[in-house]
Amino acid sequence: MDRVAVIGASMTQFGQRNAWVRELLAEAGEACLDDAGVAADELDHLYVSNMASGEFEGQTGIPNALAHDLGAIGAYTQRVDQTSASGGAGVYAAWQSVASGASELTMLVGGEKMTHRSTADATDVIASLTHPAEYKHGVTLPSFAGMTARHYLETYDAPRESLASVAVKNHRNGVDNPHAQFRKEVDAETVLESPIVADPLRLYDFCPITDGSAALLFCPESVAAEYTDDYSVVSGIGGATDTHVVHERDDPTVMGGVVDSAADAYEMSGLTPDDVDVAELHDMFTILEVLQLEDLGFFEKGEGWRAADEGITTRDGELPVNTSGGLKSKGHPLGASGVAQVYEIHRQVTGDAGDRQVAADVGLACNVGGFGNCVTTTVVEAAE
Amino acid sequence: MSFEAHRCENGHVTYPGHTVCPECGAEQTATVDLEAETGTLVTWTTSTATPPGVREPNHLGIVEFDVEGGTVRALGQLTTGDVESGDRMTPVYCDELRDPDAGIREPESQSWDGYRFAPVED
Numbered sequence: 001m002d003r004v005a006v007i008g009a010s011m012t013q014f015g016q017r018n019a020w021v022r023e024l025l026a027e028a029g030e031a032c033l034d035d036a037g038v039a040a041d042e043l044d045h046l047y048v049s050n051m052a053s054g055e056f057e058g059q060t061g062i063p064n065a066l067a068h069d070l071g072a073i074g075a076y077t078q079r080v081d082q083t084s085a086s087g088g089a090g091v092y093a094a095w096q097s098v099a100s101g102a103s104e105l106t107m108l109v110g111g112e113k114m115t116h117r118s119t120a121d122a123t124d125v126i127a128s129l130t131h132p133a134e135y136k137h138g139v140t141l142p143s144f145a146g147m148t149a150r151h152y153l154e155t156y157d158a159p160r161e162s163l164a165s166v167a168v169k170n171h172r173n174g175v176d177n178p179h180a181q182f183r184k185e186v187d188a189e190t191v192l193e194s195p196i197v198a199d200p201l202r203l204y205d206f207c208p209i210t211d212g213s214a215a216l217l218f219c220p221e222s223v224a225a226e227y228t229d230d231y232s233v234v235s236g237i238g239g240a241t242d243t244h245v246v247h248e249r250d251d252p253t254v255m256g257g258v259v260d261s262a263a264d265a266y267e268m269s270g271l272t273p274d275d276v277d278v279a280e281l282h283d284m285f286t287i288l289e290v291l292q293l294e295d296l297g298f299f300e301k302g303e304g305w306r307a308a309d310e311g312i313t314t315r316d317g318e319l320p321v322n323t324s325g326g327l328k329s330k331g332h333p334l335g336a337s338g339v340a341q342v343y344e345i346h347r348q349v350t351g352d353a354g355d356r357q358v359a360a361d362v363g364l365a366c367n368v369g370g371f372g373n374c375v376t377t378t379v380v381e382a383a384e
Numbered sequence: 385m386s387f388e389a390h391r392c393e394n395g396h397v398t399y400p401g402h403t404v405c406p407e408c409g410a411e412q413t414a415t416v417d418l419e420a421e422t423g424t425l426v427t428w429t430t431s432t433a434t435p436p437g438v439r440e441p442n443h444l445g446i447v448e449f450d451v452e453g454g455t456v457r458a459l460g461q462l463t464t465g466d467v468e469s470g471d472r473m474t475p476v477y478c479d480e481l482r483d484p485d486a487g488i489r490e491p492e493s494q495s496w497d498g499y500r501f502a503p504v505e506d
Contacts (some may be wrong), residue, residue: 121488124488125488139459154427246459
């Protein structure tokens with residue numbers, strides 16, 4: 001079967017932006033087309049990953065708006081919403097469109113505009129994904145992270161400081177990412193003394209609220225070289241869900257959607273966790289990076305906390321994780337994040353990651369929606 | 385009032401109820417009232433960044449109850465943040481857990497009463 005290649009990639013500055021969602025999407029879309037030297041009217045399909053432009057901004061119908069703004073009128077368009085994993089789900093949709101033969105050239109643009117809303121309002125928009133039995137108690141995604149972190153630390157006798165090490169590492173990585181919201185190192189003491197948000201987790205255990213956009217361009221591998229020498233290949237992809245009601249999971253420290261989506265992605269690629277050279281994980285909260293390291297098969301359950309603590313996942317470690325700075329320091333514009341993860345892996349395996357470059361032929365991105373409610377895992381390899 | 389978990393014909397119990405049993409797909413045909421039961425606090429948090437209409441700080445926890453044939457868990461607000469994992473907890477009815485008119489969700493689309501959990505002395 002002809003595999004699917006990534007022939008163009010872009011991301012905007014992440015952070016507090018004065019642009020609205022349409023402008024952010026157009027900025028990333030234009031830059032992605034430029035990256036590949038492709039004209040907008042050549043696109044067969046155009047996908048937009050976005051969670052909540054209607055709720056945040058009162059702007060719906062953004063795929064059609066983007067097609068018009070870019071000059072891609074006539075392209076088939078579709079919005080992909082999978083909450084925080086909208087980006088990863090968009091990668092899956094774009095991959096399907098090319099793998100199935102329905103499209104010869106698909107662009108995916110993910111984006112979100114959030115910072116014009118208060119933290120409380122933005123938190124409520126995101127928390128609206130919860131079941132009514134959860135929502136009425138005022139539960140937030142950070143609250144789930146607090147409860148899960150406490151359970152993890154108590155169950156596996158892991159030190160609280162190990163979660164701070166994740167934040168320290170990802171902030172360190174973000175310093176070298178020109179698109180990151182925060183380019184500032186933090187030390188463990190700062191993390192551990194920052195204000196409590198959801199006990200035992202503190203402010204620096206959480207990603208910020210962010211505006212931004214990222215884009216990827218896909219075509220069949222067989223014609224990729226006609227566009228560029230610097231392409232990568234999506235060799236495996238999988239998506240899965242877990243329970244909607246978070247407390248119904250048998251083991252609160254296992255993200256079933258990560259386990260299942262990774263199994264599919266590994267099987268399709270013919271690779272194992274040992275083959276992965278670099279990974280972008282969904283560190284919306286520090287504890288999530290630890291859980292994904294385990295559920296993706298890199299560490300045994302209960303051992304993932306050692307990774308950042310012992311330097312295994314730092315940029316010069318055995319398995320660099322979140323070389324981009326992760327959601328933690330790069331920022332988390334919901335619909336853009338899964339796209340920006342694959343942007344980073346694409347740059348890494350094509351040798352174009354600048355100061356963040358590590359030795360990598362195989363990369364993996366794991367994009368988590370809800371509190372593990374829906375997950376997409378993607379394996380991206382260097383072209384042969 | 386009652387605090388109803390739902391049981392399917394194969395004995396699986398969930399809170400809340402679902403269209404079909406998430407475990408086996410069978411219809412949930414019976415209920416189990418947890419209101420007078422005592423459960424164990426699995427984990428908890430105190431949230432200090434709460435959405436509109438939610439008390440601040442908001443103490444939240446997951447409590448596990450033993451029921452015939454197994455266990456069932458429920459998420460709920462706690463009456464106090466002075467708790468530890470493993471504490472014994474009992475449900476306490478609250479007629480409005482958050483202000484239905486303050487958040488993004490349509491007030492008419494769901495109920496807003498429910499149960500908080502309070503520690504019990506063994």
